[in-house]
Structure formats: structure tokens, C-alpha cells
Amino acid sequence: MSKKFNTSKLSKQELASHLKKPTGEDGKEVGRQMNKGNKHICLNSYNVLNPKSNSLILEIGMGNGYFTKNILSMNPNLECTGLDFSQTMVDEAMLLNKKLINTKKVSFIKGSIEKLPFDNNSFDYITTTNTIYFWPNLIDSAKEMYRVLKPTGKALIGYRSKELMDKIELTQYNFNKYTKEEIEKLLDKTGFKQIATEVISEPDIDFDGIPMSMSGLFTYGLK
Numbered sequence: 001m002s003k004k005f006n007t008s009k010l011s012k013q014e015l016a017s018h019l020k021k022p023t024g025e026d027g028k029e030v031g032r033q034m035n036k037g038n039k040h041i042c043l044n045s046y047n048v049l050n051p052k053s054n055s056l057i058l059e060i061g062m063g064n065g066y067f068t069k070n071i072l073s074m075n076p077n078l079e080c081t082g083l084d085f086s087q088t089m090v091d092e093a094m095l096l097n098k099k100l101i102n103t104k105k106v107s108f109i110k111g112s113i114e115k116l117p118f119d120n121n122s123f124d125y126i127t128t129t130n131t132i133y134f135w136p137n138l139i140d141s142a143k144e145m146y147r148v149l150k151p152t153g154k155a156l157i158g159y160r161s162k163e164l165m166d167k168i169e170l171t172q173y174n175f176n177k178y179t180k181e182e183i184e185k186l187l188d189k190t191g192f193k194q195i196a197t198e199v200i201s202e203p204d205i206d207f208d209g210i211p212m213s214m215s216g217l218f219t220y221g222l223k
């Protein structure tokens with residue numbers, strides 16, 4: 001059965017703007033809608049990342065952090081930091097994850113991918129899904145991920161293909177779309193090794209009344 005992604009009262013331009021940076025009450029609602037529309041790509045990204053026990057994970061652009069509990073439960077002794085440049089999303093993530101924050105296994109911080117507020121070699125895993133469309137500068141952002149990743153650490157980018165995104169009208173606003181080859185080349189240029197992409201199909205989604213076949217692409221590499 002296809003799921004409904006309700007774009008409701010917002011214009012396509014407004015919705016695209018909130019997908020880039022959810023802000024205020026409308027942004028909170030868009031954040032909740034994203035949890036429905038992006039459930040599969042988010043959970044699949046964690047499966048492809050496959051973090052081992054006793055690891056530190058950074059998720060960039062975690063939205064309202066609804067799925068943080070899922071990555072944390074994948075193995076014992078995982079710790080996750082969520083970073084997002086939307087204060088609205090950081091606040092929502094902190095509200096939603098109060099109990100986990102109290103265990104000190106989870107924290108959320110405001111920041112942007114092109115200048116990550118972390119020391120070199122800080123994380124075993126870095127994951128970011130549905131954010132690459134909005135990166136201000138691809139190579140500088142990928143270099144930042146590389147810098148804060150520990151040697152042999154794994155970084156993953158989850159995204160929808162350019163081909164799929166071109167079928168969604170609102171992605172003409174704010175979105176930069178990429179092919180798998182472009183993302184693999186980016187990771188290669190940054191210095192990542194053992195680069196590969198997995199493509200995972202999802203149930204169809206009803207997007208503004210149009211049923212669409214969905215899939216997620218997960219391109220990753222090792223430092």
C-alpha cells in the first residue's frame with residue numbers, strides 16, 4: 001500500500017525551503033512529515049552504515065532525530081551525536097530524545113556541514129541522509145566529513161537519485177541533484193577508499209496524488 005506524503009497548505013517553494021531548513025511551527029510539521037516519507041531511506045541508511053559496538057557516530061542533518069533511537073539500538077555501546085543547522089530541528093530532537101540524552105549516549109548540536117565543530121579524527125561513523133542536495137560546497141563539505149572521521153572510519157551519504165528527484169516538482173527549488181557516479185567521484189576526490197553504492201528499493205509513495213516507485217542510494221567510503 002502506498003503511503004501519503006501530505007504537503008498540505010504550504011506552497012511547493014515553501015515546502016522546499018522547509019525541507020532544506022525546517023523552521024518554526026511549519027518546519028516542525030514538515031519534520032514530522034519527513035519521518036513518514038523518509039522512514040525507509042533513514043532506516044536503510046543505518047543498516048548500510050552497520051555500526052559496530054563501542055562506536056561513536058555522527059549524524060549530519062538528522063532533522064527532528066526521530067530515528068536516533070533506531071541507530072542506537074543496533075549494537076551495544078553506541079553513542080550518537082546529531083548535528084543540524086536548523087535550530088528548530090535541534091530543539092525538536094532534544095525534546096523527542098530527552099530520555100536518551102539523559103543516558104549521555106546521545107547529544108544534539110547546531111552546526112553546518114561545511115564547518116563541523118569537532119576535532120580531527122573524532123568519529124568511527126558518519127552518516128547523512130537527504131542533505132547533500134543542500135550542501136553549499138560539495139568538496140569542502142566532504143572534506144569536513146573526512147577530517148572528523150577516525151582513520152578506517154566509515155562515512156555514508158544517503159540520497160535519492162537525480163532521475164527520481166527530477167520527477168518531484170518541488171525539487172526544482174533549492175535542491176541540487178546528483179547521480180551515483182557524481183557522489184562516488186566526490187568521495188574519491190576527497191580521499192575516501194573502498195567506495196561503493198547500495199541501492200535499496202522501498203514501497204511506492206503517493207506524492208501529491210502521483211504514485212512513485214521509490215529507492216534510496218547509499219554511497220559510502222572508508223578513511
Ligand SMILES: C[S@@+](CC[C@H](N)C(=O)[O-])C[C@H]1O[C@@H](n2cnc3c(N)ncnc32)[C@H](O)[C@@H]1O
Binds near residue numbers: 084114128
Ligand atoms: C530533507 S531534511 C532530512 C532529514 C532526515 N535526514 C531525513 O532524511 O528525513 C534535511 C535536514 O538537513 C539539515 N541540513 C540541510 N543542510 C544542512 C547543512 N549544510 N548542515 C547541517 N544540516 C543541514 C536540515 O536542517 C534538515 O533538518
